[in-house]
Amino acid sequence: MMNGSNTELKDRLRSDRAFSLLRSAEEAAQFIQDGMTVGVSGFTPSGYPKAVPLALAERGRCGETIKIDLYSGASVGPEIDTELTEAGMIKKRLPYHTNSVIRDKINRGEIDYVDLHLSQSTQYLNYGVLNKIDVAIVEGLAVTGEGHIVPTTSIGNSPSFIKNADKVIVEINLDKPLSLEGMADIFILDNPPCRKPINICSPGDRIGKPYMECGFDKIAAIVVTDMKDQTRFLSKPDEISKKISDNIIKFFEKEVEYGRLGKSLLPLQSGVGSVANAVLYGLCDSQYEDLTFYTEVVQDSMLDLLRSGKAAVASTTALSPSPDALERFLDEAEFFKDKIILRPQEISNNPEVIRRLGVIAMNTAIEADIYGNVNSTHVMGSKMMNGIGGSGDFSRSAAISIFSTPSTAKGGKISSIVPMVSHVDHTEHEVMVLVTEQGYADLRGLSPKEKAVKIIENCAHPDFKEQLMSYFERACRVSALHTPHILNEALSWHSKYIDTGSML
Numbered sequence: 001m002m003n004g005s006n007t008e009l010k011d012r013l014r015s016d017r018a019f020s021l022l023r024s025a026e027e028a029a030q031f032i033q034d035g036m037t038v039g040v041s042g043f044t045p046s047g048y049p050k051a052v053p054l055a056l057a058e059r060g061r062c063g064e065t066i067k068i069d070l071y072s073g074a075s076v077g078p079e080i081d082t083e084l085t086e087a088g089m090i091k092k093r094l095p096y097h098t099n100s101v102i103r104d105k106i107n108r109g110e111i112d113y114v115d116l117h118l119s120q121s122t123q124y125l126n127y128g129v130l131n132k133i134d135v136a137i138v139e140g141l142a143v144t145g146e147g148h149i150v151p152t153t154s155i156g157n158s159p160s161f162i163k164n165a166d167k168v169i170v171e172i173n174l175d176k177p178l179s180l181e182g183m184a185d186i187f188i189l190d191n192p193p194c195r196k197p198i199n200i201c202s203p204g205d206r207i208g209k210p211y212m213e214c215g216f217d218k219i220a221a222i223v224v225t226d227m228k229d230q231t232r233f234l235s236k237p238d239e240i241s242k243k244i245s246d247n248i249i250k251f252f253e254k255e256v257e258y259g260r261l262g263k264s265l266l267p268l269q270s271g272v273g274s275v276a277n278a279v280l281y282g283l284c285d286s287q288y289e290d291l292t293f294y295t296e297v298v299q300d301s302m303l304d305l306l307r308s309g310k311a312a313v314a315s316t317t318a319l320s321p322s323p324d325a326l327e328r329f330l331d332e333a334e335f336f337k338d339k340i341i342l343r344p345q346e347i348s349n350n351p352e353v354i355r356r357l358g359v360i361a362m363n364t365a366i367e368a369d370i371y372g373n374v375n376s377t378h379v380m381g382s383k384m385m386n387g388i389g390g391s392g393d394f395s396r397s398a399a400i401s402i403f404s405t406p407s408t409a410k411g412g413k414i415s416s417i418v419p420m421v422s423h424v425d426h427t428e429h430e431v432m433v434l435v436t437e438q439g440y441a442d443l444r445g446l447s448p449k450e451k452a453v454k455i456i457e458n459c460a461h462p463d464f465k466e467q468l469m470s471y472f473e474r475a476c477r478v479s480a481l482h483t484p485h486i487l488n489e490a491l492s493w494h495s496k497y498i499d500t501g502s503m504l
Contacts (some may be wrong), residue, residue, distance in 0.1 A: 002218075008174065009438060010176070010333070011142070011178060011223075011225065012141065012142045012143070012172050012174070013091060013123065013142070013222065013376060014142060014143060014144055014145045015141055015143075015144075015145045015147075017147070017216050018143045018147070018219075018222060019217075020321070021216075021219055021220075021221055021222045022084055022221075022222050022223075022224065023200050023221040023222065023223060024055075024223065025051035025052050025054065025055040025223050025225070026055045026058075027221065028052050028055070028169045028221035028223050029052050029055035029056040029058075029059060031167055031169065031220050032056055032066070032068065032135050033066065034064075034065055034066045034067055034068075035067065036068050036134035036135060036494070037068065037069040037071065037131040037132065037133055037134050037327070038069070038070055038077060038134065038135050038136070038137065038160075039071040039133040039135075039136040039137070039158075039161030039164075040053070040066045040070065040071070040072050040073070040080060040136070040137050040138070040167060041073070041136075041137070041138035041139050041151070041154065041157075041158040042072055042073055042075075042076040042077070042080070042154055042156060042298070042318075042321075043072075043073035043074045043075075043154040043155065043157075043230075043296070043317050043318035043345060043394060044076075044098075044154070044158035044231070044233060044272060044297055044320035045075065045077040045078075045157070045229055045230050045231050045320065046080070046153045046154040046213055046229050046318045046319055046320045047139050047151060047152045047153040047154030047155075047229070047233060047318065048072070048076040048077050048080060048139060048154070048319070048449070049079075049080070049137040049138065049139050049169070049171045049320075050077065050079040050080075050171065050225060050242050051171055051223055051225045051227060052137050052169055052223055053079050053080045053083060053084060053137065054079050054083055054306065055223050056084065056089070057083035057086070057087040057089065058083050058087075058215065059087075060084070060087030060088060060089040061087050062067055062483075064123075064217065064378065065100060066089050066131050067088075067089060067090070067091040068084075068089060068090065068091060069092040069093075069094075069125070069131055069236055070084065070090050070092070070093070070094075070445075071088075071095070071121075071125070071133070071157070071161065071316070072091050072092055072094075072096070072097075072156065072157065073118070073121075073154065073155070073156020073157040073158065073318075073345050074095070074096040074097075074118060074156060074296075074318070074345070074389060074390075075096055075097050075098040075099065075240075075386070076097075076391045078099065078101075078226075078230055078232045078494075079230070079378050081093075081097055081099035081101065081102045082099060082101045082143075084469055085099070085101045085102045085111070086101060086269070090102065090105075090111050091111070091112065092111065092112040092114065092147070093106070093111055093112070093113065093114070093389065094113065094114035094115070094116055094121065094130075094178075095114060095116035095117075095118060095121045095409040096115070096116075096386060096387040096388075097113075097386060097387060097388050098232075098272075098386045099493050102421065103368060103384065103385070103386070104128075104164050106384050107384055109380075113384060113387075115384070115387040115388055115392075116387075116388075117241040117330075117388060117392045117393050118296070118349050118350065118389055118393060119345065119346055119349035119350055119390070119393040120393075121157060121346075122157055122160040122188075122189075122344070122345070122346045123189075123192075123346070124214055125157075125160055125161075125164055126160060126164065126393075127274075132164060132166070132434045133161050133164045133165040133166070133171060134165070134166050134167070135165060135166070135167045135168070136158070136161040136162050136164075136165035136167070136168045136169070136327070137138060137159065137168075137169045137171065138151075138158045138162065138168065138169075138170060138171070138212070139152050139170075139171045139172075139176075139182055139289060140152060140170050140171065140172055141149070141172070141173070141176055141178055141180055142172065142181065143170060143172070143219070144461070146215065146216075147215045147216035147217075147218075148211040148212060148213050148215070148498075149162065149168075149170055149211060149212045149214050149221055150181050150211045150212075151186075151211075151212060151342065152173055152176040152180060152211065152318075153176060153180065153229065153318065153319040153342075154317060154318035154319065154320075154342070154454070155184060155186065155212075155317050155342050155343060155345065155348075155465070156317055156318065156344070156345050157344070157345060157346075158184050158212055158344070159188050159212045159213070159344050160188060160344070160346070161481050162212055162213070162214050162218070163188065163213070165398070166218075167218060167219075167220040168214055168218045168219050169219075169220055169221045169222075169223065169254055169267075170218065170219060170221070170222045170223070171223050171224075171225050171295070171365070172222060172223070172224045172225070173225050173226065173227065174224065174225070174226040175225075175226045175227065175228050175330075176330065177330055177333055179333040179334045179337070180330075180333050180337075181210065181372075182210050182212075182337055183333075183336070183337055183340055183341065183342050184208075184209075184210050184212075184300070184341075184342045184343075185206045185207060185208045185209075185210070185317075185341050185342065185343050186208045186209045186210070186211060186213075186274070186343075186344060187207050187208030187343070187344065187347055188344065188346070188395055189347075192291050196200065197352070198347065198350060198353050200347070200353045200356070200357070201357075202292070202313075202357070203267050203292045203293060203294045203313050203315040203341075203357065204211065204292070204312070204313040204315070204316070204341065206341060208359055209402050210392070220281065220380070222246055222378075223412065224302050227482050228323075229264070229326065229399050230323075231320055231321060231322060231323055231326050232320075232322065232351070233322050233323065234273075234274050234277050234299065234300055234322045235274045236322060237274070237277070237278035237281055238278075239437075240406050240437045241274065241275050241278035241279070241288065242278060242282070243437035244278070244279060244404050244406070244435055244436065244437050245278050245279045245282030246277060246282060246437050247282075247436075247437070247439055248279055248282070248404065248435055248440065249282050249283070249300060250404060250440065250480070251433060251440050251442065252265060252286075252288070254442075256402075258261050258335050258416070260328065263288055263289055263290070264289065264290040264291060264292070265287065265288055265291060266358045266359060266360045266399055266400070267292045267293060267294040267357045267358070267359045267360070268291060268292070268293050268294075268295065268359070268360050268362065269278075269293070269294060269295040269296070269354075269359050269360065269361045269362060269363075269394045269398070269439050270293075270295055270297075270299075270302070270363075271297075271362065271364050271389070271390075271391060272296075272299070272320065272365040273364065274390070275364055275404065275406075276301045276362065276364060277300055277301045278301075279404065280299070280301035280305065281300075281301040281304070282301055282311060283301075283305060283310065284301070284304060284305060284308065287494045289309075289310055289312070290310075290311075290312050291305060291312065292308055292311065292312055292313050292314070292317045293311065293313070293314040293315065293316070294354065294357050294359050295314065295315070295316050295346050295348070295478075296316060296318065296345065296349055296389075296390045297317070297318050297319075297320050298314050298316045298318070298319050298320065298321070298324040298340060299320055299321055299322075299325075299451075300321045301320055301479050301481070302314055303321055303325060303329060303336075305459045306336065306340070307335075309452065311339075311341075312339070312479070313339055313341070314339065314341070314349060315340075315341045315343060315348065316340065316342060316343070317342060317344065317345045317347075317348035317349070318326060318342075319340070319342070328329050329492075343370060345390070348390075349390045349393035349394070350393070350476040351393060351396060351397040351405075352397075354393065354394055354397040354398060355397040355475075357397075358396060358398075358399035359394060359398050359399060360396035360399060360400045360402065361391075361394035361395070361400070361401045361402065362402045363376065363391040363394065363395060363401075363403055363404075363454070364376065364391075364403065364404055364405060365384060365403045365404065365405040365416070365426075366379065366385065367405065367415075367416045367417070367418055367421050367422070368403065368405065368416065368417055368418075368421065368431070368434055368452070368455070368459075369417070369418050369419060369420050369421045369497075370417065370418075370419060370441050370452040370453075370456055370468060370471075371428050371448045371451055371452055371483055372428040372431045372434060372448075372451050373419040373420075373421050373424050373427055373428050373431070374384060374403050374421065374426040374431050375423045375424060375425055375426060375435075376389075376391055376403075376425045376426065377391060377423060377425050378422065378423035379497060380422055380425050380494050380497070381422030381491075382422075382423075388425050391425070391426065392425065392426065393486065395426050395430045395431070396430050398430075398432075400428055400432055400433065401426075401431060401432045401433070402432065402433040402434075402435060403426065403431055403433070403434055403435070404434075404435040404436065405435075405436055406436060407436040407437060407456055407460060407461035407464075408437050408460055408461045408463070408464075412463060412504075413497065413501060413503060413504065414497060414502075414503055415461060415463075415464040415468075415493065415503050416436065416461075416469075417436070417455060417456070417459055417460040417461070417464065417468060418494070418503075419468065419471045419472075419475075419485070419486075419487065419489070419490045419491075419493060420490035422491060422494050428443075428448070428451070431443060432444050434455055434459050435459070436460075437458045438458065438460065438461060438462075439458040439459060440458060440459070441454040441455045441457075441458045442463065445484075448482060448483040448484075449476070449481070449483075449484065450470070452472050453472070456469050456472065458469045464503070464504075470478060472484065474486060481484070486499050
């Protein structure tokens, strides 16, 4: 157990009962037994428990037979996904991950994986479709006098895990400053058919409480740590990412020119990763101002937009900047307190609110086909990458749904624009704008054949453009004409890559 000063602990543990529940990580890990379902806080490697999962993994390495179903908000840090996977302790995982170790086990069939739209995972839990949570392990800033938990840098599914859990283990993380308190806005939905409207009409609206309801009767142990989140490094925007960003901004400029958008655009959502981060960096030097965000993750570029005054407010479920940017953010938490709102993911990703606000959704694709269908999860149709995450929550209800991808992969051997995607996550009906470094295709109001021509001409790499147009023209001659395909050839590009290592 990490020892903080008595004064500091009194600021964090606000009752004698909380002090009476102090345990070591090893003692707390004993509450988790074989066959249990465990819910952990965290959304991206942010605000997730570390000490107790590490202690649990050590039990597995020492020979104990423990297999658990592991639920989270989204991806979490290596202290959970790497360590528990290598210890052979995960039977089933949901609803999202970004970990290469667990990815390998999933694709070898050694771990069952349930890929879910992130906004729906709590409803599955609350309705009893998923197993009840035996133990929830959540990171917190503090435990209130009533036994409620003040969250740190992410919310995710934690409020619903706590609500459904038999026991709760709290990791109080002294590395996270108390100045974060008040950033959270916790509101849990009722099950249908009793739901009331979610009273969010602008990204800055607050509707909930600054803590997650729990109560001491559920808290089995409190563990004090000072372990840092292992957030991901973000590579500097490369030439391709910059061109993708430029093309998205060109699209915005056209929308402003047509009078469909103003200088503040609409509330923005952006996916996770270096390309998504680069897209938002492109807005730093743009003409747009008073930007707002209704999104699921805040990364480096969004923090810089808030610092510069180009953006006014960001509603999110997680703060996930790069390691250096995280340290700077924690030092400046007081500055951001009125600019960032942390919500449960069933609110941050809620289609009702996304539709009401008219969000511009910007997400990434593995591949797209000439008719605008997008694959964002499976490599060559079968190998799981990470999962659908929140992209579907946003794209299905967005005012404008944008998907971007580099036009090639694997050093130019794979075309990201193909005749038919090998797996469909986002259908042609929700993909409104497709962007690569080659250009953008506005697909709104177009028939399938019109979409195909625009995607091939504007988005495909020159090395593959002729092949794609040949496929399309031949398909038009031999198949039904609404969405022309040559079925025995549609997936031949993928088969060729598997056989030869290249689509060329």
